[in-house]
Amino acid sequence: MTTLLVHPAAGPLSGSVPVPSDKSIGHRALLLGALCEGDTRITGFSHGEDNVSTANALRAMGVVIDEPSPTELLIHGKGLDGLSAPASDLDCGNSGTTMRLLCGVLSSRRFRATLVGDETLSRRPMLRVAGPLRTRGARLTGRPHPTREGELLAPLVVGPLPEGAALGPHEHDSPVASAQVKSALLLSGLRAAGATRIREPSVSRDHTERLLSALGCPVRAVGSIVELDPSGWDGRMPAFDMAIPGDASAAAFLIVAAQLVEGSRVTVRDVGANPTRTGLLEIARDMGAGLSLEPQGERGGEPVAILHAWSAPLRAARVGGETVPRAIDEIPIACALAARASGTTRIRDAEELRHKESDRIATMATVLRAFGVECAEQPDGLDIEGHAGPLRAADVDSRGDHRIAMTAAVLGLVAAGPTRIRDAACIATSFPKFVATLRGLGARVDVEP
Ligand code: S3P
Numbered sequence: 001m002t003t004l005l006v007h008p009a010a011g012p013l014s015g016s017v018p019v020p021s022d023k024s025i026g027h028r029a030l031l032l033g034a035l036c037e038g039d040t041r042i043t044g045f046s047h048g049e050d051n052v053s054t055a056n057a058l059r060a061m062g063v064v065i066d067e068p069s070p071t072e073l074l075i076h077g078k079g080l081d082g083l084s085a086p087a088s089d090l091d092c093g094n095s096g097t098t099m100r101l102l103c104g105v106l107s108s109r110r111f112r113a114t115l116v117g118d119e120t121l122s123r124r125p126m127l128r129v130a131g132p133l134r135t136r137g138a139r140l141t142g143r144p145h146p147t148r149e150g151e152l153l154a155p156l157v158v159g160p161l162p163e164g165a166a167l168g169p170h171e172h173d174s175p176v177a178s179a180q181v182k183s184a185l186l187l188s189g190l191r192a193a194g195a196t197r198i199r200e201p202s203v204s205r206d207h208t209e210r211l212l213s214a215l216g217c218p219v220r221a222v223g224s225i226v227e228l229d230p231s232g233w234d235g236r237m238p239a240f241d242m243a244i245p246g247d248a249s250a251a252a253f254l255i256v257a258a259q260l261v262e263g264s265r266v267t268v269r270d271v272g273a274n275p276t277r278t279g280l281l282e283i284a285r286d287m288g289a290g291l292s293l294e295p296q297g298e299r300g301g302e303p304v305a306i307l308h309a310w311s312a313p314l315r316a317a318r319v320g321g322e323t324v325p326r327a328i329d330e331i332p333i334a335c336a337l338a339a340r341a342s343g344t345t346r347i348r349d350a351e352e353l354r355h356k357e358s359d360r361i362a363t364m365a366t367v368l369r370a371f372g373v374e375c376a377e378q379p380d381g382l383d384i385e386g387h388a389g390p391l392r393a394a395d396v397d398s399r400g401d402h403r404i405a406m407t408a409a410v411l412g413l414v415a416a417g418p419t420r421i422r423d424a425a426c427i428a429t430s431f432p433k434f435v436a437t438l439r440g441l442g443a444r445v446d447v448e449p
Contacts, residue, residue, distance in 0.1 A: 002425040004405070004435065006412030007444040008390070012263035012311070013413075015441045019251045020046035021244035022272045023430050024179070025207050025302060027097045029242050030054045031105060031187070032211055033075035034063040034083070038239030042073040044270075045244060049429045050095035057102060060086040061113075080190060080235045085111035089155070092117045094357065094400075094429050097180055099154060100129045104184030106158040107138035108167050108191040115156045120357050120400045127152045128176070129184045136170040136192065137161070169194025176352055177224070177325035179204040179276075186212065186219065186228050195229035202322035205276040210301045215240065242300035245272035249329045249403075250431045251307055252280045254441070256333045257410045258309035259289050260340050265310045266441055270296065273305040279327025281307075283334050286317040287341050316343030316386055324349045329356075332407040335364045338384035339373040339391070339411065347381035357426075358401035367404060370394035371411050371419075393417030402426040406434055413443060 021044050031054065033040030045051070047070075055065050055073070062084035064076040083105070090113055092099040099115050103126075106113050116122075122143075130140045130152050140158050145151035161167070167188055174181055177200045186208055189196030203224045212219045212228070215237040219228045251268040258266035273293065284291055290310035297304065314337055319327075327334065331350055338345030353360035365377045372392030374385040393415045398405035405424045412419030424447075427434050435445050 001423050003448040004409055004421040004424045005446040005448060006409045006419045006421065008415055008417065009261040009413040009443055011442060012265070013258055013261050013441040013443060014265050016267035016269060017254065017437050017440055018269050019246040019254070019271060019437070020048055020431055020433065022247040023048050023050055023249070024097065024205055025244050025272065026051040027054045027101060028183070028207050028211050029244060030058060030075065031101060032215060032237065033077055033239070034058045035080050035190070036077035036215065036237040036239045037079050038077055040075040040077055040239040041241045042075065043071060043243045045071050045073050046432065048432060049093055050098065053091065053093040053095045054098045057090040057092065057098060060088065060090055077239050080237065083109060086113050089114045089116045092121060094118050094121055094426065096121060096124055099126070099156070100180040100184050101187060103129045103133060103140060103156065103158055104187035107133045107140060107188045108161055110160050110163065112157060112159045115154060115158065117154045122154045125151050125355055126154060126156055128178065128181050130156065132170060132172045132181070132185055133188055136167045136188065137165065138167060138188065167192035169196070171197045172199070174198060174200045177202050177204040178352070179208070182226060183208040186226065189228045190217065190230060190235070192230065195227060195231070197225070197227045200224040202325055203276055204325045205274065207274070207302070214301045245299050245302050245304045246270045247430065248272045248274070248277045252330045252333045253406045253410055253434070254437065255284065255291065255307060255309040256336050257413060257438070257441070259284065259311050259314060259337060260410065260414045262311050268307045268309070270304055271307050273303045276326050279323045280330035280334060282323055283317060283319050283327055284337060287314045287337055288312055289314065289337070314341035314386070316341045316345040318346050320348040320381070328352060329403060332360055332364050332403045333410065335368060335382060335384055336407050336410050339368060339371065339387055340414065341386040342388070343386055345384045345386070347384070348378065349380055351380040356401070358399040358404060360401065360404065363399050363401060363404050364407070367394070367396050367408050367411070370396045371415060390414060390416035393419055395420045396422065398423045398426060400426050402429045402431070406431065409438065409445065
């Protein structure tokens, strides 16, 4: 179990750095590349463990994925109907996106597949995907939750759909804004007899819709309603080339680090700037952060920008409503901004955080208190009192949650002494070069095996 020792920053952070390829877009490029006809080339791929889980699951179903260079993948697509039965369980590792999106892809197949995950993933709710998929005819079973009646946990067994049967049309009014639920349903809809229509309470990330649309699939979005109607469509998707943009969720840690460490100036290159992912930038701006965005056009249908961040005095803000789904993975690092802002930041409408890699409301409350920051846990968020002066040097446990580990590392830069972050190997799920990147900006971070 890796432990990080983060030293207080001895001076400003400075430099221009890249971030890993976007994890969400990576999953979709892999899955759809496998369902296309011909060879799809993905460049700028960073091999975060979550994306590797998706690639390996596809390989186990007969998809050949070559790696012509360390950052390139060549996916030999098998067509929409071409996946074959896996010989063993599909290991989704820590990746909720892998498990939930695969449920969608697999629910219309004539074979059975078992999806397993690590300890953390095996605690996460799967009924949100299994429920609507079952309603449209999928066979999907799982392990009953020990305390929450009706809830399903991994391992999940999907399929087979009986010979001659097809998934039916489906209209889903989602109680939560979840791109994983939306994407699982859209992917199941590619082979369904009838339309898939999803309505979310507000818009979640739209990478699936963008890529499907670029591949000629009959998908349409109006506000937070998405519809896919395959009637009259031949089900063929052409192979594609895609340079994956940098991960906005990874960039968030560096942007916030630049706010916290006085005098810092940090540039993050080639970052995805899809508006369904930019909630953190808006929250940071509201808090007075030093931040500018230089648009760089589009890549594979996704907007890309260079982000410039510099330290500035921060003030408390109220975070809630439709911003939350667009910043859902960045709420932990937004808590780090709040910890250094003058006043009380109130975060609400973020109950979904309780169902992430850890219960991020409870875990962040523990982490903030370890650093001497006062906070109050709410059912759907946190109240955080800004703390002037150095934070208390902390000893924290990530609870296996990569975003908690990285948030604690950023807070450690403004602590009064070295901060120890235990169980930090999970950082590799999304940002394998996190420590090297922080060091490149001037931070001192030791890694203890
Ligand atoms: C993701 C969607 C979000 C996000 C996750 C990645 C995706 O989850 O938290 O890290 O790639 O679709 P939900 O759909 O559960 O909100």
